[in-house]
Amino acid sequence: MSSEYDISLSIIVPVHKVQGYLRQCLDSLLVPDVPNLEIIAIDDASPDACGEILDEYAERDSRVKVRHLTDNVGLGEARNVGFDMATGDYVWFFDSDDYATEGAVKAICDRLAETRPDVLMFDYARSYWNGRVKRSIINHLFREPPAPEVFTLADRPSLLEMFTSVWNRAIRREFMIEHGLRFNSGYYEDVSITYPVLMAAERVSFLDRVCYVYRQRRSGAITKTASAKHFDAFDQYDRIFAFMDHLGPRMDRFRPVMFDRTIWHLLVIIERADRVYPSEKQRFFAEMTKTYNRYKPTGHVPPDDEPGLAEKHRAIERGDFKAWERLNTPKLATKAKKRGRKVRRLQKQGVLRSKEVAKERYYAMRRHMPIEENLAVFAAYWYRGYSCNPAAIYEKVREIAPHIRCVWIVKPGARKTMPEGVEYVVAGSAEYYRTLAAAKYFVNNVNFPDNLVKRPGQVHLETQHGTPLKKMGLDQMEYPVGAADMDFKALIERSDRWDFLLSANPLMSEAWERGFPCKYELLEIGYPRNDRLVRATPDEQARLRDELGVPEGKTAILYAPTHRDYQRRYAPMFDIGRVMEQLGDDHVLLLRAHYYYKLKNMAADLGWNEDQVIDVSKHPSVEDLMIASDALLTDYSSVMFDYANLGKPIVIYANDWETYKLTRGVNFDLTEFPPGVVAYAESELVDAFASRAAWGDAAAKNLEAFRARFCPWDDGNAAERAVRRVFLGEELPPMPAPAAPSAASSTAPDPA
Known part of the structure; x- marks a missing residue:
């Protein structure tokens, strides 16, 4: 070479x-x-x-x-x-x-x-x-x-x-x-x-x-985990001094430096709270004394470059564990300083309103009551209603664990959207706080509020709400436009409450490990909300199309764009009215705007032909819309990973891909590994549907490779696996490894 x-x-x-x-x-x-x-x-x-x-x-x-x-x-x-x-x-x-x-x-x-x-x-x-x-x-x-x-x-x-x-x-x-x-x-x-x-x-x-x-x-x-294995350090340093003996007298001049380095490292191990168990510290200290007296160089003078270090050396030499403990006890002044910081922080926050104080006191009082072992709390999208993975898991709990009482938390305005027969409490009410204090299980696709206190014995299942093409969690720190004013310390403290975190595919597992480095069990089981998609039938599609008002024989395109952090308000990335006019009367657009955007009826508000553009932004189930449609048009929304399970065409409109990458950050290059056709201009977008390229062989091969990589565990049984593991305590067999990307159909994704 x-x-x-x-x-x-x-x-x-x-x-x-x-x-x-x-x-x-x-x-x-x-x-x-x-x-x-x-x-x-x-x-x-x-x-x-x-x-x-x-x-x-x-x-x-x-x-x-x-x-x-x-x-x-x-x-x-x-x-x-x-x-x-x-x-x-x-x-x-x-x-x-x-x-x-x-x-x-x-x-x-x-x-x-x-x-x-x-x-x-x-x-x-x-x-x-x-x-x-x-x-x-x-x-x-x-x-x-x-x-x-x-x-x-x-x-x-x-x-x-x-x-x-x-x-x-x-x-x-x-x-x-x-x-x-x-x-x-x-x-x-x-x-x-x-x-x-x-x-x-x-x-x-x-x-x-x-x-x-x-x-x-x-x-x-592992070296930051309390374990008896930290005693291994003594054997390793024995090997060092044996190697010096092997090299002979030329090492004598280095023994004082090596000795001080050894004691420094052993002190680091014993003095860190996350290394040696408290019950083992005295035994570890005794081994330090043996090491000290075995290898102490003639005429050695304890170092004094740190306060108290020389005294620690002397305590180790004579085996005085209590003297070392006194030298290593945190100063009261440090504790007082921390208390002072807390007081100042509370002063900055101001005095809570009396009603809020009363709620917090009631919540604190209820936390002294016993946990109800068969009570589960469900929530989705910041209490916006009944949807997503929590809804799929809820339905499966009702089926195979009926002894569990399930209660949803919703905002006041979401009460009217709750399905008949689903029990719920309104956020902020007395019953809400009583339920939070008493529940054994918590299921959500976002984090619960900061003021929720996780009691010992309570179990949190975090489902998230989509495969992260975009950077999430701590990965967002490198992208200040996307992160905005996010408090990452608070984010991680909230995420520390999780006992289980769902993953639908290997990309998700990789992203969660980086973005949320907390001590949960990762459930690599597929996405519960996709069980419906895997099991969808033509009859169900026909029924849903009729409910949505999609005329028979027309191609229904579900348009589900994502939110862009660099935009302050919603602005379509292409002229929807013009595109639909070019596609003709045999195409209908089901417009699903991101829930961040607050418009009553986008088609009417923006002057589009309402016979061709059906605004389904407020439809309670995106799964219904996916099943009813014939194809998906999106940009960088996680809906593409779910939709791929249906095997129907996907068109990616990536006109601002470079801007999105720079401002939000992505986990792989979607344009190199797409689920179908990629369009960069409005004319290409029209052609993808008008020419039927979205249904062509090249697009189908892309979709096949994409589905193999990002839907490997979606087999219609994800919700059942979640219930069996979390609510019934069963061990799950490992899921099969996903197929490797096919070089013939597409290139492998390169993480950005």
């Missing part, structure tokens, strides 16, 4: 339960200008869609090599498997939920070619779930004092102060083999590699550049 480089790089990526982040990771590494590159991805028996994503990338790019493991072996052993497969001159061990910065891979290869080191160190940044990105706090070590092109640990002992992860360095492969360096199992498998490579290296080089972004996930990091 020819290249401007005569060195090659193998990037080893162990993969386990990171389906929401894996595409960004791989995309950041597969740069086009570095051909002497191989990505070795180890699927460590990942239970989610990671394996399918890896295979998809391997099919597209020959530089990706995938190994699927049948058993979960852990990060260390998975890295060893990848290392044994590697052929590059250098290896870079990369975590699959992180990503490289733009230009990083090329910059690393350039530096490797220039300096030919045993180890190349480069900088990293931490990316936090709230959108903050911060360069490493040790970045000054790359410049103080200025480093030569290559050096050793003896020239720069501060190397041992660098972060103990293996992903901030590229290592010469033969060098690792010569020194027998392999990863161990356990939580801290990096430690026994990161320090030894620096100790043994005869040539170290620096790249003063942020190349790696370390994602500080809100949940999912």
Whole structure:
């Protein structure tokens, strides 16, 4: 393989339960200008869609090599498997939920070619779930004092102060083999590699550049999980000091630095609230004392660069757990400061009106009453009425779990829309608060209000209300136009109440993992609201067309556009009257405006021919409209993913696709992987229907590929699966993997 480089790089990526982040990771590494590159991805028996994503990338790019493991072996052993497969001159061990910065891979290869080191160190940044990105706090070590092109640990002992992860360095492969360096199992498998490579290296080089972004996930990091496995750190540091013994007397000068680094890390582990169980802290501390006295260098002086650190060292040395506890107790002043902030926040909010205070007191009082084990609350679209996934689940609860009493919450104005026989309470009423306090189950397709308090024992099922072509949740932070003034902290606090979150397809699963990083169980079961579509019959279609007033023999096009965040008010993206005039009397448009828009009768208000344009914006069931229609016209609405289940034509009008991508953000390129015909201009839109291209072979192939990818679990039984898992507590068998995208019918979607 020819290249401007005569060195090659193998990037080893162990993969386990990171389906929401894996595409960004791989995309950041597969740069086009570095051909002497191989990505070795180890699927460590990942239970989610990671394996399918890896295979998809391997099919597209020959530089990706995938190994699927049948058993979960852990990060260390998975890295060893990848290392044994590697052929590059250098290896870079990369975590699959992180990503490289733009230009990083090329910059690393350039530096490797220039300096030919045993180890190349480069900088990293931490990316936090709230959108903050911060360069490493040790970045000054790359410049103080200025480093030569290559050096050793003896020239720069501060190397041992660098972060103990293996992903901030590229290592010469033969060098690792010569020194027998392999990863161990356990939580801290990096430690026994990161320090030894620096100790043994005869040539170290620096790249003063942020190349790696370390994602500080809100949940999912094993080292941030309380477990007895954190005791693994002691074995790993034993290996470090044994390696120093192996290298001989030349390591003596580094023992004080390595010793202080060891105690620093052990203190981090024991002092973080999310690592060692409180009941195990004294035992962990006793192991620290053993480590301290086993490896303490002669003449060691405890460091005093942090307040109380020297005292902590002395407490560890003499095994005085109570003294360490006193030194580690949070100060009362900190608590007082937090109380002061809370008081000031309440002052800013102002005094609540007495009626609201009375409601909150009543709600608080009712929360002391027992939970009613067979009471379930249902809601949809901010209490707008009976619809969507909650309605489908409600109907199935009534069928197979009739012992559950189901109560809907609606706004006062929505009472008249409720079906006969459906019990409901009005939001804000005394019965509303009593029901919130008492219910065992909560089902909604949006979040409940902030003032809802989730009691221990209550169960929340979040269904969402569509497949997210657009960015959702925390993903919106990069798109301020779409996010507007959204409070992401409050959003995540609301989402923390979820026990279950529905997913209808792998794209949805990936998006929810990134957008809502909370501790729910992801139910990959299909969409309950689509059960009707899968089971729809010609007789049902005929009945619904008659109810809507669609003349017999006419082609009924359902037009369901989405909301655009960059528009303040509704403005059609094409001249509806002119388009319908060109299509002729044999076409009827069922106009379903987004519910954000408040118009009484759009056709009448805007002067369109009401014989051709039927305004169905206020129709209570979009499923009825989908079944009644002959084809769908939309832009970027999630309705396309539902409609695909019907197997009927879909036309995408994407005249502002680039603007929508920039302002709202999308999860894949719809124009590259459409469910049918894509039109960019009004004339193309007319032609799609007038020429019957929407019913043609090319459109049908696109729809087939789209349906295989985005409707894999919609088999008519999604609602039943939801009820059995949530309300009846049954375990569900895994759903079948979706079919891989067909290269013959369309290209695979590239996440944007």
